[in-house]
Amino acid sequence: MAHWFVSHGRDEFPRWREAFPAARLVSAADAKLLAMPGDAVWIMDDTPQWPSLAMPLGQRGVIVVIMSLAPSGHDALQALQAGARGYLHALAKPALMEQAALVTQNQGIWVPADLMGRVLGATYQALGGEPRLPSDELSALTERERDVALAVARGKSNKEVARHLDITERTVKAHLGAVFRKLGVRDRMQLVLRLGQHAEVS
Template structure:
C-alpha cells in the first residue's frame, strides 16, 4: 500500500527536501505541494491524501486554520505539523485543531519517514522535547472544559466510564509514554496496552493519542 502525502510549506527548498526524503521510500508518494494554508486545504479536499505535512507560519491562511479545515472535512486524513521553532506558540493550537503529530523541521529523515507511517497507522507522534515545552508553556492556561467544550460534569461522567486500569493508561499517555513504556511500567504486554488505549479512545470519543493527552490535562485528571 502506498501512503499519499501532501506538502504544505511556504519554502520551496524545504518542500523539495521533504519530497526527496519521502519519495526515496517505496511506500510513500508525494501527491501535491502547496505554499500556503488556503491552497493546502483546497488541495487536500481534491487529492484526499493520507497524510499532510503542514507548516505553521505561512502567508495568508496559516497552518492552524488549514489544519482545522482539513480535519473537519477529511476525517481519514492525518496532519503532521512541522515547525522550525521548539516553542512555537501555535503548536498546541495545531494539535487542538486536529493535527495528529508535531515535529521539528530538524527531525532526522528516518524519523520523519517513520512519523508519516505512524500517523497513517492511526497513531500519533509528538517530539518529546516539544511535549515538555508545550506543557510548560500551555499547561497552566488550559480551560476547564474538554476539547469539544463539554461541561465539567459531562467530563466527569466520561471519566467515570473508564476502569481504574484505563485511567492509569490515560495518565501514562498524558506523560508522553509510548505503548512499550506503559507496558513495562504496568508489567503487562504491549498488546494489552494497545487494547486499553483503544478502549480509552472509544469511551471518551477521541480521535487519537494526541486528543487523549489534551483531554487528560483539560479534564484536570493530570496537571503539568
C-alpha cells in the same frame, strides 16, 4: 495516498523529499483543492494563517502535520487544537518523518518526545489544572500514585517526578503503570484527558 508539502517562505526541505520522493510542493490554496481524505498535507509554520488551513483539511479527513524550524510546546498544542495529527521539526531525519507519517495514518498523534511533556502540561492547564474525576475513582489511587499522576499531567518527565518526590525512576514507572490500569488509560495523553473530565452529575 498522496503527500503534499505547503511552505510560504522557502522551497521544500531535502530531507522531506528524501522521505517522500513522490510528494508535491503546492500552495495553501492548491492544498485545499487537491488534498483528498486520507492524503497527508505537511504544512510549514511559516505559512500565513496555517491554523485556518489545517482545520478545514483535518475536518475533511486529510492528515495534517505541522512542521517548524523552531518547535515549541505552545505551537505543538496550537497545531493539535487546529486539527493537526502531527507536529515535528522541519529538519527531522527522513526515518523520523516516515515514522510520523505511519503513526498519523493509523489515527495516532505524533509530537516529539522532548515536547510531549510541555504539550501535556499545557493541555492539563487548558482543562482547568485540577483533577475533575468522580472522587470514588480518584480514591482508587494511593496517595503516591495520585502524586505521580498529577505531576505527569502537569508535564513533568519521569526523571523530574522522581527528583521531585525523592523516589527512583523505576518506582515512578511502577506507580504510573498502576495509575494507567486503575483509570483505564493507555498513555500520558489519555491520563491528562481522563483527569480533566468533569465529574459526573449525580
